[in-house]
Structure formats: C-alpha cells, structure tokens
Amino acid sequence: MIHTDQPDLIIVRPAPEMQLKSWQTRRRFRNILMNNMRAALGEIPHEIRVDQGRLLLRTPAVEAAAERLEHVFGVASYSPVEMVVEPTVEALCEAARDRLVDVIRGRTYAVRCKRHGGARLSTRKVEQQVGAALNPFGTVNLGEPDVRVAIDLVEDGAWVFTQRRPGPGGVPLGVQDRAVTLMSGGFDSAVAAWYTMRRGVGTDYVFCNLGGATHENMVTRIAHRLASDWAIGDRPRLFVVDFLPVVADMRARLPGEVWQVVLKRLMYRAGEGVARGIGAQALVTGEALSQVSSQTLSNLNSIDSASDLPVLRPLIGFDKTEIMKLARRIGTYELSEGVPEFCALSLSKPLVSSRRGRIDREEEQLDQSVLERAVAEAREIDLAGLTEDDLTEPDVLTDTIVADAEVIDCQPPRRFRDWHLPGATNHPPDELARRYESLPKDRPYLLYCLRGANAPVLAERMQRAGFDAHAYRGGVSKLRRAFERGDAEVAAASDEAR
Incomplete structure (x- = not known):
C-alpha cells in the first residue's frame, strides 16, 4: 500500500567529482556542503543525513526547500520523493497505476530501479513489471524518455520520484581560500565571480570607482545580488576605491594611447592591495580574450606583471553572447544591463598591442602615492548587512x-x-x-x-x-x-x- 503520509523527503546528489576525493577530503567537502545547505534553508524546518554518498533532506516544506537548493554550489541534482511505497512488486505496480498514469499519458517513459542498504527485491523484476503496468498509457523509451520513473529500494520501503532537478553543480563554496574579484558592474565580472564561487572560492569584491555615487550604487546592487543569492555560507564584502584621483594623475602624465592598458594595471594593483590586506590568494577578472582592446594577448601580458598574485580569468574563452546568457541564469543580467561603460577616457586610439617594457616605463612616471592613498582609504561595505534604503538608487x-x-x-x-x-x-x-x-x-x-x-x-x-x-x-x-x-x-x- 502507498503510505498515507505526504512524502517530506528530498534526495540530494553532491557533485560527482566529490566522490573521487580521498576519504578525508570527501568528508570535509561533504560537511561544508551540509553546512551551506543548512544556511540556505534558514528558517525552514529540516533534517539532513548522509546516505551512501548522497544526502537525504527531510522537511515539511519540500518546494520551498527545493528552491533554496538551486543556489547551493556542490549540489549536482536533487529529487523530491513523490511517494513512498511498500517494497513489493505488487504495491509498486498498484502505486504506478494510481499515481503516474497522468504523468506519462501520451509520453515516452522508462523505469529505473536501484537498491540501497539491505533491500533484497530484484531491480530487474521491478523495472519490467512496473513498466508493464504503465505500458497501456505511454510508450517505453529506454534511451531518452520524456519521463524517467525512478525507484529507490531501501530497507523500509520504496521511494518513487520522476523529477531530477539540476543544481548549480561545482563544489561547495568554502572548500578553497578566498579571492578578490575586480568588479566593474558589467556582465563579465559578475559571471566571473559566480564561476569562481562555483569552484569553492569565497570572493570579496573590489570596485575602482570612476563614475561617482550612481555607478557605485549600481555595482553595489549587483554584488549584493551575488552575495544574497549565491554566496550561501559566506559573508562577502565590497571594497570601493575612489579612482578619480588615480585617473586624473594618469591623464596628466601619460599619452592617451596607453591609458587603457595602464589603467587596467592600476586596477590590478588596487585589487592586490586589498587582497593582501584581507588575506585573499588570487585576483579574479571578467576578461575574455579579444573582447576589447585591453584584452589582446600582448596587452594581457603587459597587464599581468602588475600583480604578484595569480589572476583567474574564468571567462577567457567565452564570447559576449554566452556571458550574457549566463548573466540571465544567475540573475544579474537586468542589473548589469543598466550599468554604463566608462566612456571618453581618451580620444586617442588605444593600443591593441603593447610591450611590457614600454608600459613599465610609462607607469613609472605616475605618482605611486596617489594609488596607495586610494587603496588605504577604500571603503568596506558588508553586503549582507545592506538594507533596502542602502540600495535605493540616487536621484540622478x-x-x-x-x-x-x-x-x-x-x-x-x-x-x-x-x-x-x-x-x-x-x-x-x-x-x-x-x-x-x-x-x-x-x-x-x-x-x-x-x-x-x-x-x-x-x-x-x-x-x-x-x-x-x-x-x-x-x-x-x-x-x-x-x-x-x-x-x-x-x-x-x-x-x-x-
């Protein structure tokens, strides 16, 4: 007989690569993932336990909990259990006819059964007979079915589910050290930060402000969206560096054709200064090869020397269309769409090919104390502590x-x-x-x-x-x-x- 109580179980599958780690590393990753899941679920009543490489989440608010899981890195997929059945072939066939006919009617389907723990029922027999019970209502397709009826045989019953919802994948946030993302507010840097978090790296943000309070507000809202939606288990910060004096010094001393490359180097130096102050181990940028003049191979070579920290570029091989599609997925597209690029930095044609030696010599002409002072005076914003009033757009x-x-x-x-x-x-x-x-x-x-x-x-x-x-x-x-x-x-x- 089908259990009369409403199923309150979600099967959570961690990223497959976690299973390839050593036992000690796997346990550390799993514990961090469980802690992040608890942080995501917050006030939702829940209980999490480990079951043969997967996690079992029990909660009376299945759909609300499922929505939270979609934002927890390290979750490869999850399945709300739709019914719990006595572990007999007859009960499973009866349950399938009673509950799954409308799900598969007019569609293709396949039945897949697995044993867990001390279950003894034949998986092949279950697949054949449950499949036969549903056969009058749909068409069997064992390759790519419209509906995959999954049955997990456990010691005290059989769990039946038809959904395998994708999670964000990656590895749990927090299994790596921290990094600093150079945040411009455009599509690229937000997506780059997301990809970095997806590989377990907690990230803080550095914004070199060229555009005043309005630009800062736009960037703050994007960083806040990333923090609230995706930095589950972390508490990232935004560091705002006033770059107007830095740019003024550069424009007064250097020819316009080198401004773009030198400015990027100065931003790297600012990011590195903040990173060293907070113990971060790398810089993250949204650069994609050949996208703009400063992102050619020779210019990236000239820019890289500005930082002794490793520079991570998750988007280096992406094109703009792919990046914008990803921005829609992670929820930053509309916010980034309203952020303007800083225009009219120079009327001169920027260099598309540079030599590191020349850029080094040009930068030596700058007053280094201007940048040092800007970094030292950077304002720190606790993104999790922001209120709606803090995020209100300036009246400009x-x-x-x-x-x-x-x-x-x-x-x-x-x-x-x-x-x-x-x-x-x-x-x-x-x-x-x-x-x-x-x-x-x-x-x-x-x-x-x-x-x-x-x-x-x-x-x-x-x-x-x-x-x-x-x-x-x-x-x-x-x-x-x-x-x-x-x-x-x-x-x-x-x-x-x-």
Missing part, C-alpha cells in the same frame, strides 16, 4: 526628458555631429567639468553622453553645486531609439527646444 538618473529642461550633449564633437537630440548643446565632459558652475541655476538640466557613464558623474557634481541636474539613463543609442520611436517625453522636449 532619469528615463525621460522634460519639456523645459536644457539638454546638454556630453559627446565628443565628432559624435555630436553624427547625431544629437534636436535642441541639445554640445559640452564634452572635460569642458563641462570646467565651466558648469558658470551656467544659470534657474532651469533644470538634462545630460546625456555616448555610453551613459560620464553624464551621471557630471550631473552629480552639478547637483552638489546646487543645480537641478539629471542624467539620461543609458547612452546615445538608447536615447536615439526613444526619439525615433516618438516617445512622448522626448518628442515634447525636442519640439520645445525647436
């Missing part, structure tokens, strides 16, 4: 252009000539930074730039100086699409400007 960005706003285009002049919003005036970032205080304060201002990064920085400065200034969320491409669609707010503003 907007998706609309009101009719009475004076629109300032912050693109380089050549880009302004290519396209600009009708009625906008052109003030490139450096020029606007020097002269915005001379502008009238009796009107609102709306700023936009090529990729949406410089405008928020300048709008923040103007707000601090008493201006009613906002930045359009996103870059010129987004604004142009809105204008060409005839969005009411944009169209009204441009008509007013005319």
